[in-house]
Amino acid sequence: MTEADARLKTLFAEDEPPVRDPAFSTAVMAEVARRRFVADVGLLAVVAAAGGFVLWAAWPALSPLLTTTSAGLVPVMACLTLAVTAVAVLDGRLVPGGFRNHD
Amino acid sequence: MSPEGLDNELVEAARAGSTAAFARLVERHQAPLRAFLRRTCGNWAQADDLAQETFLAAWSAIGKLESGASVRAWLCGIGYNKHLSATRSAGRSRAREASYEAHRPASARPLSDERLALEAALAELPPDQRACVALCLAADFSHAEAAQALGLPLGTVKSHVTRGRTRLLQVLGGSDDGS
Numbered sequence A: 001m002t003e004a005d006a007r008l009k010t011l012f013a014e015d016e017p018p019v020r021d022p023a024f025s026t027a028v029m030a031e032v033a034r035r036r037f038v039a040d041v042g043l044l045a046v047v048a049a050a051g052g053f054v055l056w057a058a059w060p061a062l063s064p065l066l067t068t069t070s071a072g073l074v075p076v077m078a079c080l081t082l083a084v085t086a087v088a089v090l091d092g093r094l095v096p097g098g099f100r101n102h103d
Numbered sequence B: 001m002s003p004e005g006l007d008n009e010l011v012e013a014a015r016a017g018s019t020a021a022f023a024r025l026v027e028r029h030q031a032p033l034r035a036f037l038r039r040t041c042g043n044w045a046q047a048d049d050l051a052q053e054t055f056l057a058a059w060s061a062i063g064k065l066e067s068g069a070s071v072r073a074w075l076c077g078i079g080y081n082k083h084l085s086a087t088r089s090a091g092r093s094r095a096r097e098a099s100y101e102a103h104r105p106a107s108a109r110p111l112s113d114e115r116l117a118l119e120a121a122l123a124e125l126p127p128d129q130r131a132c133v134a135l136c137l138a139a140d141f142s143h144a145e146a147a148q149a150l151g152l153p154l155g156t157v158k159s160h161v162t163r164g165r166t167r168l169l170q171v172l173g174g175s176d177d178g179s
Helices: A003-015 A022-094 B003-015 B019-041 B044-064 B071-089 B113-124 B127-138 B143-150 B154-172
Strands: none
Touching (some): B003 B044, B071 B127
């Protein structure tokens, strides 16, 4: 590097932004999180709408089937619900800090 | 681990959806990106806004970044394109340039006369030339890396840097003899 280049570089360096700027980084990540949340909500809304549409379309076929099988399904569903609840509670207790975060 | 190796690891993790990895990338690259945009557009507040928009665009497009590519060059390229778009959409006027000093936040410490002269000279350079100078003379980018970041031919970058350097040294009253 020549003396002239070094002089230019020194002048450029006079008002560099800080190497660490938590306020800037936090602002960026807050906006990233907001956009991610909006995208997640949008995706869930689409999935829910699609699921609702499928259920509505299939309901004429499902309705009689459910009516005939519902009496036999009640104990099975109750057991499954209890098992899922137990797994969720125990899993939450086994992970340090209670619940897992997303990262 | 080398900085590039760490960047590659963080990019891979961010691609997999890790916001913590992306936060590390923001932390590592915010200073050089903001410095580049400050030198390129002159207005500090606008430069910081552009830097934030750049990181948001990078988060959305991180899947498109080629493996092993320079993250800082990629970010500066996005930032430069955003700066050009903002300049075009700002009424295509020179008003922003004219109000540059008026809008500029006070620096943490007073700038020297030489530094002010440098900024004035920088503001007079054409945008491409200013960006090349900001990357190669102030931020230690190689000519090839600057060409990649700005999407310009290598020869154009070299000539922009040479002309820009000569102009800045003229304004500062220094010699350009390579001494």
